[in-house]
Amino acid sequence: METQPLLVVDDETLIRLDLVDVLEAGGFTVQDCADGSAALNYVDGSGHLCGLVTDINLGGKISGWEVARQGRKKFPNLAVVYITGDSASQWPFEGVPNSMVLQKPFADAQILNAVTTLMNQQSNQSNTE
């Protein structure tokens, strides 16, 4: 089975570490970034990316919305899950299509479920195309 690389972006270190743990335990290969520009750099230099789990307000100028847009541009089948404490209301305007938003705090199962559901959808889509 091929590895499914994921990128986790959250400026809150403890939450980021926890996400990495949960997703690694779920069988994914996880890379993490603490801010938007590091995330954009990573996307830029990456050859293969299946999923993105990103916080929205990343402290700096670049938001999670922007990271997801750039990620989708490069990887059209990218599964995108936004996690946020307070920006969920902007999701309909700012979020990329076929994405999900999880309100903080959430349980481990929720994030794993969200990522796998989206990945299955994306791979079904690309199979039928």
Add this chain to the structure above:
Amino acid sequence: MTLAPSFEIDPALAPILATVLDAVVVMTPEGLIGGWNECAEKIFGWSALEARGQVLADLIVPEQFREAHNQGLNRLAQGGTPQVLHRRIEITALRRDGHEFPIELSITEAQSSSGPAFIGFIRDISERRDAEAQIERQAFESRLMFEIANMASNSDSFESALRKALEAICQITGWPVGHAFVVPPGNPQLLSSSGIWVETETGLTDALREKTIATQFRSGVGLPGRILATGEPLWLTDTDTESNFPRKGSGFRGAFGFPLKQDGRVIAVLEFFSKAQSAPVPEILLTVRAIGEQVGRVFERKRTQDHQNLLLHELDHRVKNILSVVQAIAQQTFRRASSVEDAYGIFRGRLMAVAQAQDILVSQNVEGATLREIIDGALEGSGVSADRVTMDGPEVRVSGRNAVTISLAIHELCTNAFKYGALSVDDGSVTITWGIDDGQAKSFQFEWREQDGPPVVIPDRKGFGTSLLERGLAAELGGQIILSYAPEGVICSFTAPLQ
């Protein structure tokens, strides 16, 4: 020179006519003045001597009514019925100096030995008219003020209150364009556009907006700057001929504006534009001045409310965030722990480290806590006595976000040292040093070095502490962490480039 026609008055009446408060003017059927009492002298400015025999129309009837007056006389001459007799009418009359003023007039017809005559009783009603106008203006003003205050307090934000005020004033004055500047808190000498424009048709203000954005309106600059400087309304009849109007050529020539004030302090400037030149309307100026003085505090209250809402929102955000952090720590701790009792102790220690950092942050000023304070707090919270640790480093400020992670990282190093490292034996100690390296690339260096502990054993799996240091802190601070398990003691060194 026409001979003064005489109109005989009962001598008994003469003293009465001299003292009545109304002007009494006698006119012959030919339209000449035949009688002129003292009061007439006073309100028209002509003496009886001057007035007698003059054509009445020339002397006291304003130009625009003369034609009608003469037609009336002609009708009379042809035996027609007079139309203005025996009732009171309100009209205007002409004073000697050319000033036209409002009067109440009643005309009666009388017969005397010398033939018929018309007697006019005239009352100057300028004062009454002024009073009426003032009452009307006050009613208008209080209605407008009530509407604006009402709208402001019912608006859900300062911005929407401003917009509604602009709309109300545009509607009432019939001016097509309104715009609001706000005085940014903390900079009372500067105006910045609120971005709120009211226009009767879209695109009308494109050029004006562009010029507005391109101009910095300090106190004294342009229409709004002058209003800010004086705290008074200002009216520009023609902006094209104004020397202090930087936004010339944007399609509007008439302009006025006024300040919204709170305790005498200008908090916003509202401005209005018309395409054509426009002479000042004193009523509007008086009204907007009153609005600015009275309604400002409603707007200020709105602004304070907005600010409080913002703080509440921020607080909500922070609380949610700290709950997520606590949840993350709990998950990390309980997932890895061998037993629940074990996990509980570790969890409490970690929670303390986070709380400690929060404490220090809250008690500090806005610049943030120093690294030494954070380390001191974390050591104390972990139960490390001061004589086991040597610290050396310059003053370095730490931002709020980083403080929590650093505190937790130090806590993890302490916990590990207590369990397996230098702090697990009586003689062991820790040296913490940090500093700025002024080499080619400026960098921040930090080192935790344990000595005189038991021989170091390399752990077979990475714990939360290691993960926090290597993955978390390094990424957060944009640096590199090296954890070395040298036999003589654990060394944790951290390097981050400084811009």
